[in-house]
Amino acid sequence: MMAPPTTAGRGAVACAAAPVPRRSLLLSTAAAGAALHSEQLARARPLRLARNAAGAPAKIRASADAAQAATFTSTDEALAWAKKDNRRLLHVVYRVGDLDKTIKFYTECLGMKLLRKRDIPEEKYTNAFLGYGPEDSNFVVELTYNYGVDKYDIGAGFGHFGIGVDDVTKTVELVRAKGGKVTREPGPVKGGKTVIAFVEDPDGYKFEILERPGTPEPLCQVMLRVGDLDRAISFYEKACGMELLRKRDNPDYKYTVAMMGYGPEEKNAVLELTYNYGVTEYEKGNAYGQIAIGTDDVYKTAEVVKLFGGQVVREPGPLPGINTKITSILDPDGWKSVFVDNIDFARELE
Numbered sequence: 001m002m003a004p005p006t007t008a009g010r011g012a013v014a015c016a017a018a019p020v021p022r023r024s025l026l027l028s029t030a031a032a033g034a035a036l037h038s039e040q041l042a043r044a045r046p047l048r049l050a051r052n053a054a055g056a057p058a059k060i061r062a063s064a065d066a067a068q069a070a071t072f073t074s075t076d077e078a079l080a081w082a083k084k085d086n087r088r089l090l091h092v093v094y095r096v097g098d099l100d101k102t103i104k105f106y107t108e109c110l111g112m113k114l115l116r117k118r119d120i121p122e123e124k125y126t127n128a129f130l131g132y133g134p135e136d137s138n139f140v141v142e143l144t145y146n147y148g149v150d151k152y153d154i155g156a157g158f159g160h161f162g163i164g165v166d167d168v169t170k171t172v173e174l175v176r177a178k179g180g181k182v183t184r185e186p187g188p189v190k191g192g193k194t195v196i197a198f199v200e201d202p203d204g205y206k207f208e209i210l211e212r213p214g215t216p217e218p219l220c221q222v223m224l225r226v227g228d229l230d231r232a233i234s235f236y237e238k239a240c241g242m243e244l245l246r247k248r249d250n251p252d253y254k255y256t257v258a259m260m261g262y263g264p265e266e267k268n269a270v271l272e273l274t275y276n277y278g279v280t281e282y283e284k285g286n287a288y289g290q291i292a293i294g295t296d297d298v299y300k301t302a303e304v305v306k307l308f309g310g311q312v313v314r315e316p317g318p319l320p321g322i323n324t325k326i327t328s329i330l331d332p333d334g335w336k337s338v339f340v341d342n343i344d345f346a347r348e349l350e
């Protein structure tokens with residue numbers, strides 16, 4: 001079977017070819033396109049509060065003005081709002097060629113749990129959510145299987161997913177025993193001390209297994225390569241309200257990494273941006289999709305992104321027929337992120 005057109009590059013291609021999967025049909029009792037006012041009133045229902053991976057309740061704000069586009073009077077005001085918005089990495093979305101095979105690998109070899117599965121026959125795809133804890137408090141993977149598509153191009157820009165484990169050697173032995181592919185044996189990372197290994201899933205997505213005993217968030221990194229690290233850091237700090245948690249140059253191996261996120265690396269999943277000296281562009285393939293980030297207000301989020309020169313490829317608003325509000329953006333390298341309304345997302349999980 002042929003894979004669908006590439007999602008690589010900036011602009012319309014990425015927007016059109018990597019649709020955000022439809023959200024839970026549990027929400028579809030509210031009529032598609034219902035007036036925002038009615039939707040806000042419907043929010044009076046009690047909500048299960050999200051928790052972060054460390055177990056602390058997340059502050060979900062049932063804002064009455066959430067659907068109003070704000071007009072920030074300055075970039076400082078916009079930045080301050082983005083910094084105090086209630087954000088967390090929710091999930092990472094990517095395409096796989098055989099859902100059952102991937103679920104088997106992730107559950108048997110990587111110790112994930114299958115959290116939920118949904119089939120959207122009218123759109124000809126199925127999603128499976130897997131991770132190490134409930135979605136209201138953990139970063140998880142959202143696998144997409146498009147009917148009849150059994151192969152994708154992972155490209156050169158996507159790096160890996162990171163998984164923190166108690167014992168790297170044990171995990172690698174298990175992967176090998178189950179017939180999985182080990183591409184880098186356990187040992188200290190080149191130029192550092194952390195014990196790591198690399199394994200590959202059935203589609204060839206790389207997983208870096210990192211020794212990180214007792215971590216509350218085992219699925220801890222999404223590594224993407226970027227062509228200009230300072231430009232990318234500035235984008236994720238300003239347009240996305242992330243913090244630069246750590247930056248490490250490894251001149252012996254000619255690369256620099258920057259860990260970006262919404263809280264300490266030990267407790268939260270992070271975006272690991274890698275710059276390889278002299279490489280300014282990568283081919284992105286059509287397999288990797290995007291990270292999803294929770295926000296209290298997708299409208300304000302889109303406004304902030306635009307104020308800082310970011311590209312909004314899906315204007316903020318409810319997904320037709322489902323009503324979960326989202327907005328999609330591209331970073332300067334063309335990597336996509338989707339911001340999802342926290343309250344709508346919590347409803348999906350009810």
Ligand SMILES: C[C@@H](O)C(=O)SC[C@H](NC(=O)CC[C@H](N)C(=O)O)C(=O)NCC(=O)O
Nearest residue numbers: 159184188189190194196225255257274276
């Ligand atoms: C602990 C944390 O900092 C790491 O594990 S970095 C892992 C390291 N990354 C790179 O080498 C990135 C540059 C590389 N050219 C790329 O684009 O992927 C890594 O993968 N090390 C490999 C090793 O064998 O140690």
